[in-house]
Amino acid sequence: MLDGLRLCAALMVLAFHYLGDDGRQLWKQSTDRLHPLHRVAEYGHLGVLLFYMISGFVISMSAWGSSLGKFWRGRIIRLFPAYWFAVFLTSAYLHFSPHYPDTQHVTATQALTNLSMLQMPLGVENVDTVYWTLWVELRFYILFSVVMWMGTNDRRVATFCWIWALAAVLAPQSGVPLIVTLAIASYAPFFIAGVAFYLVRRRGGVDGELLSLLALTWLLAQARMSAICGTHGRASLATVAVSAMYGVMYLVASGRTDRITWAWLPVAGAISYPLYLLHQAIGINLIHVFQPTLGGWPLLALLTVGMLAAAWLTHRLVERPGTRLLRNLTKKRVATEHAWVDRPGGAATG
Numbered sequence: 001m002l003d004g005l006r007l008c009a010a011l012m013v014l015a016f017h018y019l020g021d022d023g024r025q026l027w028k029q030s031t032d033r034l035h036p037l038h039r040v041a042e043y044g045h046l047g048v049l050l051f052y053m054i055s056g057f058v059i060s061m062s063a064w065g066s067s068l069g070k071f072w073r074g075r076i077i078r079l080f081p082a083y084w085f086a087v088f089l090t091s092a093y094l095h096f097s098p099h100y101p102d103t104q105h106v107t108a109t110q111a112l113t114n115l116s117m118l119q120m121p122l123g124v125e126n127v128d129t130v131y132w133t134l135w136v137e138l139r140f141y142i143l144f145s146v147v148m149w150m151g152t153n154d155r156r157v158a159t160f161c162w163i164w165a166l167a168a169v170l171a172p173q174s175g176v177p178l179i180v181t182l183a184i185a186s187y188a189p190f191f192i193a194g195v196a197f198y199l200v201r202r203r204g205g206v207d208g209e210l211l212s213l214l215a216l217t218w219l220l221a222q223a224r225m226s227a228i229c230g231t232h233g234r235a236s237l238a239t240v241a242v243s244a245m246y247g248v249m250y251l252v253a254s255g256r257t258d259r260i261t262w263a264w265l266p267v268a269g270a271i272s273y274p275l276y277l278l279h280q281a282i283g284i285n286l287i288h289v290f291q292p293t294l295g296g297w298p299l300l301a302l303l304t305v306g307m308l309a310a311a312w313l314t315h316r317l318v319e320r321p322g323t324r325l326l327r328n329l330t331k332k333r334v335a336t337e338h339a340w341v342d343r344p345g346g347a348a349t350g
Contacts, residue, residue, distance in 0.1 A: 007271065012047030014280075016044025016045045017284065045229075059140070060144075079134070117138065120132065130279075143160075197214075271314075278307060
């Protein structure tokens with residue numbers, strides 16, 4: 001079920017970027033006239049929040065009982081092959097494409113820095129603006145690494161959630177940039193909720209502590225909703241949508257969706273990340289290019305199908321081989337380190 005939710009989240013974000021603004025520049029006319037789905041699509045940015053909730057759940061599950069080194073190797077292997085390809089492809093496309101108001105000329109330094117996924121803390125512009133969410137995700141990994149370093153167990157993870165929730169409340173008033181950066185105040189409630197839902201799964205149900213924790217994260221989330229939405233939709237309706245996400249995640253955590261084993265779900269989960277990485281800058285540029293000749297609905301349909309196909313090809317031809325390559329390289333490195341340590345005098349002669 002989580003795989004299907006990942007694809008839903010990616011399609012929500014795609015709909016937001018293609019239809020969510022007023023469309024006067026993108027479609028040359030109001031999206032209200034061109035695409036009646038605009039009123040729904042303007043809430044598509046909430047798909048990012050669903051991604052964060054899923055991430056809290058999945059990272060807790062995959063990290064439980066794992067070593068810190070193994071966790072980070074797994075994250076690098078999972079995230080970087082498709083990301084490196086997306087940076088290369090998007091940079092090349094924007095370099096050679098016509099320059100429209102919402103595209104940019106990508107410099108070599110910018111593209112190379114983006115390959116690190118650390119461009120935002122380094123003060124370098126994203127090649128594609130969707131990459132901003134990856135820096136948020138990386139900060140969650142850094143925070144969760146503290147729990148892994150201490151050793152994951154039910155009590156430590158629950159305490160981590162409470163401390164992070166408190167930090168998210170206090171950090172904006174602290175005036176300390178490092179604390180503000182690490183607390184991720186606007187998005188912390190969604191990661192924490194995802195972790196709490198995984199604890200629901202482990203405990204076999206919602207107890208008083210987890211109910212209190214989930215209620216607190218929901219209250220913090222709705223308090224941040226106006227800032228998260230900005231001019232994109234009404235905060236009250238966004239809160240309703242987020243409440244529905246909580247409901248769906250509870251169904252997953254409680255095991256009520258375990259019987260849903262449709263054959264396409266693994267494919268949906270596999271293509272969601274490449275789809276997210278590839279759809280915005282290239283897709284918006286293609287709308288500028290082909291909108292005068294193809295019109296609204298045909299272009300939207302072709303572009304969505306094309307992006308899904310590109311995501312599948314990226315997964316099959318880039319992500320899977322790249323993942324295998326990185327996994328094999330890290331295994332060889334770990335094996336070499338173990339052989340060095342295990343040889344007579346190895347640990348003392350480095």
